[in-house]
Amino acid sequence: MIGAPIFVYHDVVAGPEALAGVAPAHRPYVLTRAQLSAHLEALASADLGDARPTASTITELLDDPIDGRFVLSFDDGHESAYSRILPLLAERRWRATFFVVAGWIGGREALSWAQLRALADAGMEIGSHSLTHPFVHELSAADIRREFGESKRMLEDGIGRASAAATRPEPIGSSPSSATARSAPASPASSAAARTRSTRRVLRSSGELRQRSSSAFSPAIASRSPGCAPRMS
Secondary structure: OOOOOEEEEOEEEOOHHHHHOOOOOOHHHEEEHHHHHHHHHHHHOOOOOOOOOEEEOHHHHHHOOOOOEEEEEEEEOEOHHHHHHHHHHHHHOOOOEEEEOHHHOOOOOEOOHHHHHHHHHOOOEEEEOOOOOOOHHHOOHHHHHHHHHHHHHHHHHHHOOOOOEEOOOOOOOOOOOOOEEOOOOOOHHHOOOOOEEOEEEEEEOOOOEEEEEOOOOHHHHHHHOOOOOOOOO
């Protein structure tokens, strides 16, 4: 099995002033646009020997895990996925996977259905991050089926195409199987900003649970993007 990193992000704000106004509970999940841009530049310029850094979707990675391939994953479905993240990806012609909480679509500071369709039309993969964002270890089997079955149905109806991947919501630090790289406390603005993971579990619609990991990109992120120091756990 070829390991490949999956970098997990959530929300992106315009700049430091906007970041200062983010609620403390949400701040660990937020980067500024400049910080995300620095992360993308670090990935693009990573020295992988004979391999070329290649951004892909979750499905592409699992179907064809070639050397140099990595995934940018954005959770929850914040409006910034369309207004700030998509333009940065489009500049590089990179694809990514957006795991969306279906029940939040159209809500305050969340993606609209039109924006979600625009992401899909731009080549982004749309996956489920559940219906209401519960922590699945607290749910019954029936509730889990409802959360992911109903969210998959809503997403596919809303974007007019298949949604083949899903991931479960998790509280910070709750999953021993996930190696989480958090920002080092180099600056208050970027503390724990990305929740970047080098390992992530991904639930495909087939019911198969796969896990792939690699630290190949870690030196690039650590050296080129201030405040982000991946660690394996």
